[in-house]
Amino acid sequence: MTTDTHLSTTDYARAEQMLAPYRSRRVPRVTPHWIADGRRFWYEAGRRWVLVDPAAGTRHDAFDHDRLAAELSRATGTAVVASDLPVASLEFDDDVPRFSALGGRWSFADGTLTRLDDGPTDPFELPSPDERWVAFRRDGNVWVRSAETGDETALTDDAEPGVQYGALTDAMSSRMNLRRLGLRTIFLAFWSPDSTRLLVHRLDERGVAEQVLVESSPADGGRPVEHRFRYPIPGDEAQATMSWAVIDVAEGTVVRQDEEPRPIVHPVTLTHVWWSGEKGEAVHHLRQSRDARTLELVRLDPSTGGTTTLVQETGETRVDPTPQLGEPPMVRVLDSGEILWWSQRDGWGHLYLYPGGSDEPVQLTRGSWLVRTVLWVDEDTRQVWFLATGLVADDPYARQICRVGLDGTGFTRLTDDDLDHDAESPAEGGHLLDRASTPAHAPRSRVLGGDGQVLVELEAPTTDALVELGWSPPERFRTTAADGRTPVYGLLWRPHGFDPARRYPVIDSIYPGPQIHRAGPAFDSAMPGTGEALAALGFAVVAIDGRGTAGRSKAFHDHSYRHLGDAGALDDHVAAIRELGLRYPWLDTERVGITGHSGGGFATARALVSHPEFYSVGVATSGSHDARVYVTMWAEQYHGDGDPLDLATSELAGNLRGKLLLIHGELDDNVHPYQTLRLVDSFVEADVDVDMFIVPGVDHSLVGRSHHVVRRTWDYFVRHLHGTEPPRFRLAALPAPQGLAGL
Known part of the structure; x- marks a missing residue:
């Protein structure tokens, strides 16, 4: 087989176009923005804005793009074309589009463009449902502003250093x-449906130990700047605590939860709360114990602060309200008083219905598969729509749309194919937006009714624009885990210009969970752009979900419990790549690299020292290399009472034989840079060589300088795994992906 050839700036330029922001613009994804009561929605596709009415079965331009381009050009003196309108922050007010463009805020009614005095909605201010009030936080306290008069009123006055609301x-x-x-820090609060009260948490971090970050290169060119943060770690007695408060806006009264504040080890807890009833007769929220082995549904009386525990579930390992951390909890309190509840108590993830006043639930779904997402509950017809995985014979991660009665009868698959269905529904239900795809086929989007019938066809993009750049779809593969029996799944990208007569080095693009899985069967799986870009540089790239990651059975996920240091079953990754090497002789399994970010950075360094005979080159970015000194949740909730030493990669530092580059932002306030520095200290102590790059001025996601980090990563693999000198190439600063704001 032939050897590697030198890479050129053309190869790097092609790889740059595979990165997520550019890739997403070539294959747009339909993201619905529901209007008012959820009966209609709009979406953006290829710089065109489309309005959809599922009940009428229609889709059409949300406005006249040509007319708007002409009107914007006339009003601003800036040439604007219909194919690239600079529209942002779009919203509809009585069917009139309002948006930001070219430094102004505009409305566009009946073909007439009007400049507005108001700006776009501040994402950290919360208008009431009736639009009479705007809530916000000032100096830690809750305030409201009258939309009519602009008068501002403080609703709380007890904030202090370490104590604040929302x-x-x-x-x-x-x-x-x-x-x-x-941007300012986020303000979390929830208006009651009748706009009379605010539900907000009071956060208390007094007594929590501090950590310090040093900003070496402040913008003013002055002395280094110290930044202090309250940052608890596993085992600390002092943790952040929170309690709920209900504030009557007109009266200015505060009703506080009548329980002692509870520890909070992850902010997702703060979003697992909702008002119930037409006017907000009750508040319901989920809470987990500090070790996450108990999950409770609690009713809060907003008039008295009294609480009642409605459901409590305890397990030997984590008890979660959803398969993956950060997804909407699968809990519904019905008007009847019944409670829809998701649980893994039978070893899978299924739906249960608790009758009012009874502790014995009825199991609605069952089998060797799991409910992934609740989409829509119709109390009138007594049915629930949901996404399920494990029903497709060849892939346990492929999502299908299903329905079942609230008595457990009438289970129906509304989709019955081998596609992955990434569906969602408005809060009110009534229809489903279905995005169906495979790793090779871009999402075909359409609106479905309750019986699975097609109400409106939306988009069916092709991958032609990617193929023109040398892209080929990844292969979905199945191999066997290191235990010799458990199937594991992943994705394999062939190098651009693939030639089976050549031998290609392999890069493992890793994220080990355990709170999510990485390599699904959808078109946008496995952090889109990462694998494609490395494939454009002549590498074969794999993404693998080993045992211990989420999304399958409880036993599969619990493989990582007490064994978090195993980093997503690295032995499964080694076994999978070796099996693929036997399957495909063009894979050079003597040259295997690995890279990842955050938990993936941890897994990368761990791979180089725990499997030094297999992995020879690694680039670890923002790695959490020692969970003993990371935020409390990972060690206490995902490692449990496992051996703490298993969490420290430094314990294996002397095993390093390959080339390892450690990258970290100096202002990473999530995974602090001392995680990387402590690991480097262990390599120095072991007298082994390692490369390190600290990026000034950036945080965990390296925003603003990520393009430089990407290029340095590519260069490292080209030099040490590909075996050639990289070309001199500079990536442009990365734009935000279409449809995403921020990260």
């Missing part, structure tokens, strides 16, 4: 990134 914890608030983007 805030995220210091350890998980991305303060450094928000500062870089010129």
